[in-house]
Amino acid sequence: MSIENSALHADVLVIGFGKGGKAVAGKMGHLGKKVILVEQSNRMYGGTCPNVGCVPTKALVHHANKRRPEDSLQDWYERSVGEVQALTSLFRAGNFEGLNGMETVQVVTGHAKFEDPHTVSVGEGADRLTITADKILINTGSEPVVPDIPGLKDSQYVVTSTELIETSTLPPRLVIIGGGYLGLEFASIYRRFGSEVTVLETAPEILQREDDDVASAVNTILTEEGINIVTSARVLEVNDSPSDATVVYEEAGTKRTVTVDGVLVATGRRPVTAELNLQAAGVRVTDRGAVEVDERLQSSQPHIFALGDVNGGPQFTYISLDDSRIVLDQLIGEGGRSTADRVAVPHTLFITPPLATVGITETEARAQGHRVRVTSQPVAEIIAMPRAYVVEETRGMMKFVIDADTDKILGAALLSTDSQELINTVSLAMRHGITASELRDTIYTHPSSTEAFNDVLGAVVREDAKP
Numbered sequence: 001m002s003i004e005n006s007a008l009h010a011d012v013l014v015i016g017f018g019k020g021g022k023a024v025a026g027k028m029g030h031l032g033k034k035v036i037l038v039e040q041s042n043r044m045y046g047g048t049c050p051n052v053g054c055v056p057t058k059a060l061v062h063h064a065n066k067r068r069p070e071d072s073l074q075d076w077y078e079r080s081v082g083e084v085q086a087l088t089s090l091f092r093a094g095n096f097e098g099l100n101g102m103e104t105v106q107v108v109t110g111h112a113k114f115e116d117p118h119t120v121s122v123g124e125g126a127d128r129l130t131i132t133a134d135k136i137l138i139n140t141g142s143e144p145v146v147p148d149i150p151g152l153k154d155s156q157y158v159v160t161s162t163e164l165i166e167t168s169t170l171p172p173r174l175v176i177i178g179g180g181y182l183g184l185e186f187a188s189i190y191r192r193f194g195s196e197v198t199v200l201e202t203a204p205e206i207l208q209r210e211d212d213d214v215a216s217a218v219n220t221i222l223t224e225e226g227i228n229i230v231t232s233a234r235v236l237e238v239n240d241s242p243s244d245a246t247v248v249y250e251e252a253g254t255k256r257t258v259t260v261d262g263v264l265v266a267t268g269r270r271p272v273t274a275e276l277n278l279q280a281a282g283v284r285v286t287d288r289g290a291v292e293v294d295e296r297l298q299s300s301q302p303h304i305f306a307l308g309d310v311n312g313g314p315q316f317t318y319i320s321l322d323d324s325r326i327v328l329d330q331l332i333g334e335g336g337r338s339t340a341d342r343v344a345v346p347h348t349l350f351i352t353p354p355l356a357t358v359g360i361t362e363t364e365a366r367a368q369g370h371r372v373r374v375t376s377q378p379v380a381e382i383i384a385m386p387r388a389y390v391v392e393e394t395r396g397m398m399k400f401v402i403d404a405d406t407d408k409i410l411g412a413a414l415l416s417t418d419s420q421e422l423i424n425t426v427s428l429a430m431r432h433g434i435t436a437s438e439l440r441d442t443i444y445t446h447p448s449s450t451e452a453f454n455d456v457l458g459a460v461v462r463e464d465a466k467p
Contacts, residue, residue: 006129008106010036012331013120013133015112015276018047019317020307021139022099023324024331029105031332036131037099038112038122045107046095048141048309049317051088052162057185059084060165061350064192073194077170080193085166114281117301135303135331138283138291139320140276142269142309147177151238157245158238158263161186171195171262175247177235179206181349183266184218187227188351197226198258200233200249207349211361213376214413217397218355221415238263271310286312295338297326305330313339316347344430346423353379353396356423359411359430362401366464373404373463375436377456379416385452393417398456400436404463407435418449425450 012028014021017039025035044051063080067073100107108129110122120136122129144160146153159167161182174190176183179201191197199206206229207215223229236248236255246259271290278285284292284300290312297305305327308320322342329337346358365372376399379388388394396415403410412426429439440457444450 008036008129008131010034010131010133012036012135012137013131014038014137014139015120016047016139016141016272016308016310017045017095017107018139018141018308018320019049020320020324020327021137022047022095023321024137024307024327025099025105026102027324027328028331029099029102032104035102035105036108036133037105038108038110038120038131040109040111042109043092045092047139047317047320050091050095052165054317055091056084056088056165057161057189058350059087060189060193061185061352064189065352067193074170077193078168081165081168111275113275113277114283115277117281117283117304136281136305137327138273138276138299138304138306138310139308140272140310142315143272144265145268145270146265147235147267149177149235149237151240152177152235152263152265155238155240155245155263157240157261158265160265164262164264171260173244173258173260174198174262174264175200175258175260176264176266177247178266178268179203179229179231180266180268181347183264184222185350186264186266187222187229188225191222191225191227192352195262196228198228198230198260200235200247201229201231202234204232206231207355209361210357210413211363211399214355214357214361214397214399214415217415218349218351221353221395222351269309269315271312273310288312295340296330296335297323297339298330314345319345344427346427348420348423350420353393353415353417354419355396355413355415356419357411357413358423358427359409360401361411361413362399365401365403365410370410371404371464371466372410373402373436374461375400375402375457375459376461377459379452382452382455384455385416385449386447387449387451388417390447391417398452400457402436407437408433409436409439416449416452422449422452425453 011033012035014025014037025037029035067076099105112120112122115121118132120131174195175198177200179199187197187199234250239246244259246257248257273289286292291299291306293306293311307323309315326337349355379396380394399413401411409430414422436457439453
């Protein structure tokens with residue numbers, strides 16, 4: 001840490017270099033405010049997404065899909081990891097220079113700890129820096145959770161998602177503990193790189209929030225690619241040998257084992273707050289350790305805000321970016337924007353092809369009292385979507401849940417090529433009250449994936465009778 005003064009003052013102090021924090025820092029810096037951003041690791045400039053999250057994992061999806069049958073598994077994987085790490089290094093440097101290069105913004109590398117509501121210390125001993133600030137943003141993100149399973153934490157074969165994507169040796173046999181979004185994405189990536197992959201999920205089915213037909217379609221795609229998905233599986237212990245690890249689990253009352261070269265823990269993430277000394281600042285946290293915030297992301301101290309994963313909200317980069325808009329509205333706007341403004345927020349599971357969803361499911365719609373019309377088609381049968389054949393990816397399905405009385409779209413599940421882009425169009429339509437018929441009858445370019453809406457939204461598979 002290279003610092004000329006042992007004490008600094010800022011208009012805005014940002015703790016953590018995540019998406020939301022850096023967006024606020026950049027904007028306030030452009031306005032001439034004195035901004036200090038503290039990041040504990042020089043490998044995390046820019047936050048989780050460009051370093052260990054969205055960018056490297058989606059880049060690995062891309063590289064895995066490019067592998068040809070004749071390519072050496074290990075060589076292709078090692079080359080892919082190298083190229084991805086070069087990409088993340090480029091982004092990391094760009095993020096650092098983008099902020100630290102501004103005249104009124106300073107990036108400090110070190111661990112931040114609150115001393116009082118307006119004071120943070122960074123470093124220890126002779127390197128200790130004291131920073132005071134009028135406004136403080138906590139943007140420290142989240143970290144993987146490793147469950148308390150005998151032998152798991154001590155196993156030399158256990159890795160988190162962060163560690164796995166930086167490892168240049170492809171695990172020939174990989175077990176993934178957890179069948180949520182993270183677990184299934186990594187299962188798809190590493191199976192396509194050539195690993196034998198087993199997913200152990202405690203729930204009776206994967207993707208339990210989705211309707212059965214959607215979850216079943218995803219399960220079919222993954223299992224047909226050779227991924228072994230074991231549901232209702234409770235991991236009991238992990239035992240190391242000199243050459244591999246044996247994972248012992250219980251399935252439907254029967255004890256089973258799987259021997260692997262790598263164990264990926266994908267059982268969720270928790271907010272990074274334990275070492276911030278938040279009690280000294282009078283900042284309350286939830287039972288899960290998240291900074292407790294209101295709809296405007298203010299903590300129990302009105303001048304301290306929390307953005308991104310650390311506030312316990314949805315763990316998505318684009319939510320962190322929207323958090324920055326809310327906080328900026330408090331700092332330099334009218335103060336009316338809040339998390340209550342968020343509607344029709346989409347999500348994407350980046351398997352191949354990706355599953356993108358928004359809104360509520362058919363099951364949820366009926367539970368909420370809607371009279372429902374459902375339109376659905378397999379991608380291979382959507383005549384108006386030649387792009388699926390052009391890119392040779394005709395697997396999957398598209399499903400819309402529509403209010404039969406108003407023609408408003410209640411939700412959608414798109415399991416198809418380009419769905420991560422298509423879902424944004426659907427979300428925009430839902431936010432602005434565009435009806436299913438209007439979305440169906442819109443003119444789209446050709447050949448494009450959006451053309452699928454012309455067919456799918458007219459393919460009614462069931463509609464509730466009028467009362």
